[in-house]
Structure formats: C-alpha cells, structure tokens
Amino acid sequence: MSEPVIISTWHFGLRANEAGIPIIGGGGSALDAAEAVARSAESDRTTRSVGYGGYPDRTGRITLDASVMTHEGRCGAVAALENIEHPVSVARAIMEKTPHILLAGNGAYQFAREIGHQHKNLLTLEAQESYEKWTESESAAPRHADQDNHDTICILALDSYGKVAGCCTTSGLAWKMHGRVGDSPIIGAGLYVNGNIGAAAATGYGELAMRSLAAYRTVQLLHKGYSPQEATKECIRQIIEEIPGAFALQLALLALTPDGRFGGYSILPGFQIAAYSQGKNRLTDTPNFTSKNDE
Ligand code: SD4
Numbered sequence: 130m131s132e133p134v135i136i137s138t139w140h141f142g143l144r145a146n147e148a149g150i151p152i153i154g155g156g157g158s159a160l161d162a163a164e165a166v167a168r169s170a171e172s173d174r175t176t177r178s179v180g181y182g183g184y185p186d187r188t189g190r191i192t193l194d195a196s197v198m199t200h201e202g203r204c205g206a207v208a209a210l211e212n213i214e215h216p217v218s219v220a221r222a223i224m225e226k227t228p229h230i231l232l233a234g235n236g237a238y239q240f241a242r243e244i245g246h247q248h249k250n251l252l253t254l255e256a257q258e259s260y261e262k263w264t265e266s267e268s269a270a271p272r273h274a275d276q277d278n279h280d281t282i283c284i285l286a287l288d289s290y291g292k293v294a295g296c297c298t299t300s301g302l303a304w305k306m307h308g309r310v311g312d313s314p315i316i317g318a319g320l321y322v323n324g325n326i327g328a329a330a331a332t333g334y335g336e337l338a339m340r341s342l343a344a345y346r347t348v349q350l351l352h353k354g355y356s357p358q359e360a361t362k363e364c365i366r367q368i369i370e371e372i373p374g375a376f377a378l379q380l381a382l383l384a385l386t387p388d389g390r391f392g393g394y395s396i397l398p399g400f401q402i403a404a405y406s407q408g409k410n411r412l413t414d415t416p417n418f419t420s421k422n423d424e
Contacts, residue, residue: 130289130290130291131287131288131289131290131291131387131388131389132289132389132406132407133153133154133159133162133286133287133288133289133405133406134286134287134385134389134391134404134405134406135149135150135153135162135163135166135284135285135286135287135404135405135406136284136285136286136383136385136391136393136402136403136404136405136406137166137170137282137283137284137285137402137403138281138282138283138284138330138332138381138383138400138401138402138403139281139282139332139400139401139403140401140403140412141170141173141282141403142166142170142282142284142401142402142403142412143403143410143411143412144169144173145166145167145169145170145173145282145284145403146166146284146403146405146410147169147410148165148166148168148169149162149163149165149166149169149284149286149405150162150405150410152165153286153288153289153405156288156289157288158288158290158292158294159199159200159286159287159288159292159293159294160197160199160221160286160294160296162286162288163197163284163285163286163294163295163296164197164217164218164221164296166282166284166286166296167195167215167217167282167284167296167297167298168215168217168218170282170298171214171215171216171217171298172214172215183251183256183299183300184256184259184260184300184303184304185252185256185257185260185300185303185304186301186304186305186306186307186309187264187304187305187306187307188307189252189257189260190211190307191211191212191251191252191256191300192209192210192211192300192301192307192308192309193207193209193210193211193213193216193251193298193299193300193301194206194207194208194209194210194216194297194298194299194300194301194310194311194313194314194319195207195210195216195217195219195220195296195297195298195299195313195314196220196296196297196298196313196314196315196316196319196320197217197220197221197224197294197295197296197320198294198295198296198316198320198321198322198328199224199292199294199322199324200292200293200294200322200323200324200387201324202322202323202324203224204224204230204316204320204322205220205221205222205223205224205225205227205229205230205231206220206223206230206231206232206314206315206316207219207220207223207231207232207233207237207241207314208231208232208233208234208237208310208314209233209234209237209308209310210232210233210234210237210238210241211234211238211251212238212248212249212250212251213237213238213241213246213247213248213249214246214247214249214251215246216241216298217296217298218246219232219237219240219241219244219246220296220298220314222240222241222244223237223240226244227240230316231314233310251300259303260304263303263304281297281298281299281301281311281313281319281332281333282297282298282299282332283295283296283297283313283319283320283330283331283332283383284296284297284330285322285328285329285330285383285384285385285391286385287385287387287389291387292324292387293322293324293327293328293385293386293387294322294328295320295321295322295328295329295330296320297313297314297319297320297330297332298313299311299313299332301313301335302334302335311335311336311338311339312331312335312336312337312338312339312343313335315338315339317342317344317345318331318335318338318339318341318342318343318344318345319331319332319335319338319343319344320344321344321345321347321348322348323348323352324387325387326348326351326352326386326387327348327351327357327384327385327386327387328348328384328385329343329344329345329347329348329351329357329360329361329364329382329383329384329385330344330382330383330384331343331344331380331381331382332380332381332400333378333379333380333381333395333396333400334378334379334380337368337372337375337378337380338380340368340372341364341367341368341371341372343364343368343380343382344382346364346367347360347361347364347382347384348360348384350363350364351384351386356386356390356392357383357384357385357386357390357391357392357393358392358393358394358416358423359392360384360392361382361383361384361392361393361394361415362394362416362423364382364394365380365382365394365395365396365418366418368380368396369396369418375396376396376418376419378396378397379395379396379397379399379400380395380396381393381394381395381396381400381415382394382395383402383415389406391404391406392415393415394415394416394417394418394423395415395417395418396417396418396419397417397418397419398417398419398420399417400414400415400417401413401414401415402415
C-alpha cells in the first residue's frame with residue numbers, strides 16, 4: 130500500500146484538493162480523486178482561468194481545454210469546448226466511451242450534451258467586466274501567463290495502490306485569439322503520465338509547453354533517474370536554452386513519482402504547489418529560474 134498524494138497547481142489548488150482527499154483517503158483511485166479536484170476548480174467562480182468564472186477570449190467567449198491520463202497511458206482531452214461546466218469529465222468520457230483521444234469545438238460540445246452535460250453560460254459578471262475593461266484599454270495581444278493570469282489547474286495524484294493519474298483543466302490564456310488551443314489538452318505538452326515512471330504537468334504560457342513537449346520531456350527525465358525536483362528544473366533549463374525569449378515568460382512544471390516524491394519548478398517566481406501528502410494539505414513555494422533560489 131502507498132501513502133496517497135495529491136499535488137495541484139497554484140494557491141487555489143489547496144481548496145480544490147479538499148474534494149479529492151476523501152476519495153483518495155478512502156481507497157478511491159488516483160483518477161477519481163484528480164477528477165474531483167479538477168471539477169471543484171471548474172465550479173469555483175473566483176478562479177479566473179478555469180471553467181465557470183474564467184476569463185473569455187478576445188471575442189468574449191469562454192473556451193475550455195482539459196485532459197486526463199491514467200497510469201496505463203490511457204488518455205482523453207477536449208479543446209475549445211464552450212458552455213459546459215466540467216470539461217475534465219468530458220475528457221474522461223472521451224477516453225472511456227469513444228475510440229478517440231481529443232474532441233474539439235462543436236463536436237466536443239455535442240458529445241458532452243449527448244452524455245448528459247447541461248448547457249451553461251460560464252461568463253460571470255465579474256469576468257465580463259474585466260473583459261470590457263480590457264477591450265477599452267489594451268492592445269490586442271493575449272496576455273502572457275504571469276502573476277495575475279495563472280489559474281490553470283493541473284492535478285497529479287497517487288492512490289494507495291501505487292497508481293498515478295493526472296488531469297488539467299483551463300479556460301486558457303485570458304484574451305487569447307478565438308480558436309486558440311493551449312497545452313492543457315495536448316498529451317505530452319500539458320500532461321503526461323507513465324505508470325511505472327511518474328507523471329508531469331505544465332501551467333503557464335502554453336505555447337512554451339507545446340513547443341517543448343514539456344510534460345513528456347519531464348517524465349523522460351524522471352526515467353533517466355532525475356528526482357521530480359531535478360527533472361522539472363532540468364526541463365525548464367532546456368526550454369530556456371532552446372526557445373528564444375522563454376526566460377521572460379511564465380511556465381511552471383510539477384512532477385510526481387509512484388513512490389510519492391514530488392516537486393516543481395518555474396521560470397518566473399510565484400508558482401506554488403498545493404500538496405496533500407502524509408495526511409496534510411499544504412501550499413509549498415517552488416524554486417524558479419529567475420530567482421536562482423534552488424542552489
Ligand atoms: C494555456 N497553460 O492555455 C494554459 C494557461 C495557464 O496558467 O496555464 N495559465 O496556455
């Protein structure tokens with residue numbers, strides 16, 4: 130038997146973890162626990178980049194990306210899904226009920242409706258007001274993921290049977306172009322799980338994770354014997370070396386191994402992991418490239 134672990138991204142992961150703790154503590158699966166954490170964040174109207182309450186794209190529409198992956202390497206994802214509160218559960222249903230991995234846009238919406246998801250307007254008044262302010266004031270460039278624009282939740286979980294699983298769910302970068310899809314539903318970019326080696330996920334500026342296949346690369350580093358902390362750091366180091374200008378953008382990685390070790394690393398300061406382990410749910414700061422605070 131393993132000691133269960135749930136790690137998730139950013140400070141609001143702490144509250145969301147609470148939804149998964151009774152599941153994993155009661156002998157439930159890593160996937161069930163991670164999905165419950167994701168669903169809790171999706172329904173939280175105060176998180177600005179996940180589901181209900183998220184910021185819209187530059188045309189005022191909220192479009193959602195999500196993915197799930199199991200210890201067996203089974204996976205499902207949705208991209209550019211609109212008006213459905215729980216994209217993570219749609220991603221899981223694609224994995225479990227269809228021969229496909231990724232459904233996008235209207236097809237994803239139709240599938241969600243067929244399996245019983247309700248149509249819901251996800252744009253809250255607060256998010257709409259922020260959007261209106263942006264349309265009046267800003268240039269047309271999508272915001273880079275920074276301190277104020279970082280709410281994608283990624284969850285990696287280890288259950289008491291020693292199985293790892295992960296989920297990501299997001300409304301993506303605020304004010305993105307309509308139709309833009311980020312890293313979160315791209316298996317290998319925003320999320321990757323290998324049941325024997327470990328799991329990794331990314332949050333931040335999705336284009337960096339897509340160009341580098343950051344989650345897959347991190348799992349490969351775990352395979353080479355790096356610890357989760359070292360693997361996330363080395364992956365960020367490689368990305369900064371390979372991609373011009375990456376050092377000025379935020380990308381944060383987290384990783385978990387089947388023996389319960391975990392860690393994270395980011396380019397810019399401010400990334401935090403909400404970690405439930407050894408019976409405690411705590412927020413931990415992670416080292417980052419900019420502050421060079423990991424020596
Ligand atoms: C994206 N990676 O759509 C997401 C956004 C994000 O913290 O993680 N923000 O690019």
